Amino acid sequence: MTIERFLTRSQGQWRSMRSAHSLAFRQFEDVLSHIEIVLLSADHPDVSDILTRESIDPATIFSPFQMSWEAESDWEPDDPSATSKGSCILIPIPENDRAGKLVRSVGYAETESAASTYHFLDDDTFVLHTTYGQSIAEERIWFISEHVRCRSSVLRTSAGSGVLQTSFASEVRRIATE
Template sequence: MNIEQFVAQSEGKWRSMRSGHSLAFQQFEEVLSEVNIERVEQTDQQIQSLLDSSSLDSSASIASPFRMSWAAESDWEPDDPNEVSSGACLIVPVPSNESTGRLLRSVGYAEAAPAESEYSFLSDGTFILQTQYEQSIAEERIWFVSDHVRCRSSVLRTSAGSGILQTSFASEVRRLNS
């Protein structure tokens, strides 16, 4: 698996069911989401802006940039459990070789700020993403069970890496047009 294959296989609309365990608050959270993943043209001006604001050379070779948007309902919303949170981010892969590279995100997974991550693929095609944020370290894993089903897990650690703050697991099913 390489980044181009991974993005191509990820494109589309997904229904996600995620279970999270916050060790810090000793609570479970169930989240239902609609996730949309679509490619972005490499000439999109936002890509260059993201590259310019990163630590990478602005002429770095990118591959398969995409936009991910989501709308999620959580049973852990303190004010209104039916409240829908939504968002979107631009994601720009910058491969180092066939199986590793950097990933630029306009909004991070664990903290709502631009993020730079390291990615790699295991021999079985599992995508691993590691991100060092200001307050935490996130490790995400995504793997495909079939063409239309994928799984995602994450572990969020303290910034020193010594304590686990949160874990989650999601199963995601692609929405097929009839």
């Protein structure tokens, strides 16, 4: 698997069902999400802003993309019907065909920009490692078929010694019908 093939397979609209276990709060959470992944041009204004801010040479990047989501969780203590939504820009910087860096405008675990490393396992699983100020996240994404993929994550303390949260999601591509 290469980052190009992974992103080509990932683009589109997905319906996600995620179960998370927060060990810190001793809470289980079920989340239903709509996720959209759109490839962007290297000269997209948001991409250009990030490249300038992070002092990244545009010649080193490959297939920037935007990921947007809207989620409904069963763990909203103040308003159970509340939804959360957001969007981030992700910019891959390949080091070779199977590994590289990924710059994110907003992180998965903490709402700050983040630089991650990625690599592909021999079974084509995409593995993403991100170190934040307060935590370390590892995400894995693999395809079951053309329109079904799975995603797991583990969130650890910044020292890496304790597990804060684990999650598993199955995601199904939404196919447009005419």
